[in-house]
Amino acid sequence: MILVTGASGTIGSELLRELVRKGEPVRAAVHVRPLDADGVETCNIDYDRPETLSPALEGVDSLFLLSQQVTHEKPMVDAAREAGVRRIVYVSSFGADRDTFIVGQLHREIELRIQETGMVWTFLRPNYLMQNFITLMGHDIRNEDAFYDSIGDARVSRIDTRDVSHVAARVLTESGHDNRAYELSGPEAITHHHAAEVLSEVLGRRIRYVELDDDSFRRRLIAQGVPEDFAGFVEDVNRRNRNGETHDDVITDNVRNILGREPTTFLRFCQDYAPTFGGR
Numbered sequence: 001m002i003l004v005t006g007a008s009g010t011i012g013s014e015l016l017r018e019l020v021r022k023g024e025p026v027r028a029a030v031h032v033r034p035l036d037a038d039g040v041e042t043c044n045i046d047y048d049r050p051e052t053l054s055p056a057l058e059g060v061d062s063l064f065l066l067s068q069q070v071t072h073e074k075p076m077v078d079a080a081r082e083a084g085v086r087r088i089v090y091v092s093s094f095g096a097d098r099d100t101f102i103v104g105q106l107h108r109e110i111e112l113r114i115q116e117t118g119m120v121w122t123f124l125r126p127n128y129l130m131q132n133f134i135t136l137m138g139h140d141i142r143n144e145d146a147f148y149d150s151i152g153d154a155r156v157s158r159i160d161t162r163d164v165s166h167v168a169a170r171v172l173t174e175s176g177h178d179n180r181a182y183e184l185s186g187p188e189a190i191t192h193h194h195a196a197e198v199l200s201e202v203l204g205r206r207i208r209y210v211e212l213d214d215d216s217f218r219r220r221l222i223a224q225g226v227p228e229d230f231a232g233f234v235e236d237v238n239r240r241n242r243n244g245e246t247h248d249d250v251i252t253d254n255v256r257n258i259l260g261r262e263p264t265t266f267l268r269f270c271q272d273y274a275p276t277f278g279g280r
């Protein structure tokens with residue numbers, strides 16, 4: 001049995017679809033948001049309420065683990081060890097073991113804790129998700145034909161979430177991935193100015209990228225309801241990208257090696273999600 005946490009979230013929902021399509025025995029762990037899938041065994045969990053974790057882990061061989069707030073995940077790692085889970089596939093972040101940005105360090109702490117448990121592990125370390133253009137910027141693109149960020153002109157090898165989820169499905173159902181860490185990137189490293197050009201071309205209207213300074217960007221995120229600490233994390237990583245202190249422009253071949261096909265381009269992502277951005 002595979003337990004998928006974050007099953008109603010961006011990465012988890014696509015993974016769940018893929019595992020169901022493959023006919024794998026799967027249980028979906030739901031927190032607050034309802035699940036958008038029929039006929040799947042579900043359970044309710046809250047990392048902050050340890051009593052919800054062991055029932056969810058009953059009979060589980062493989063745990064797919066992620067959360068919005070990285071610090072929440074420690075109790076789940078401990079509960080998995082106690083429940084006798086054999087393997088954890090953990091969603092970490094690009095460069096977690098080499099870059100010094102705050103989110104990466106938090107992910108690295110969880111990775112080390114997982115390794116200490118003695119369970120078999122696989123770490124998926126995706127770069128920025130293309131789907132952030134929907135979850136974080138989609139509202140502005142739809143309503144203002146613009147998106148706002150403080151990342152300047154940094155090149156980033158963004159990856160389509162669907163590729164991350166499909167890699168996770170392979171790792172969870174195939175052999176050969178024990179105790180491996182995979183840095184996952186898209187096929188090209190692009191700037192926000194280039195992204196604006198692609199969006200404009202696909203949507204048939206001009207989409208602008210508006211560069212903000214650190215402070216304006218952080219205040220904008222907080223005004224949109226993003227928690228203050230998380231807004232600070234994003235500001236931190238954007239500044240490091242602008243200053244060339246990260247490796248977020250690196251392109252890896254792990255998606256191609258695992259899936260046997262090229263990762264999704266930003267153009268294809270925009271075409272597939274055009275209606276979400278108010279296009280045809």
Ligand SMILES: NC(=O)c1ccc[n+]([C@@H]2O[C@H](COP(=O)([O-])OP(=O)(O)OC[C@H]3O[C@@H](n4cnc5c(N)ncnc54)[C@H](OP(=O)(O)O)[C@@H]3O)[C@@H](O)[C@H]2O)c1
Pocket residue numbers: 005006007008009010011012030031032033034045046047048066067068069070072091092093094103125126127128129132
């Ligand atoms: N976005 C990026 O560019 C990017 C890049 C690299 C790595 N990552 C990593 O990917 C992870 C986020 O994945 P995602 O994009 O799929 O996020 P997401 O859509 O926000 O999903 C997060 C999931 O975690 C669940 N969750 C939140 N709090 C919980 C709790 N207390 N107990 C149990 N479940 C809880 C949420 O459920 P509810 O919605 O019901 O609360 C949701 O299903 C993070 O670790 C992030 O650092 C993201």
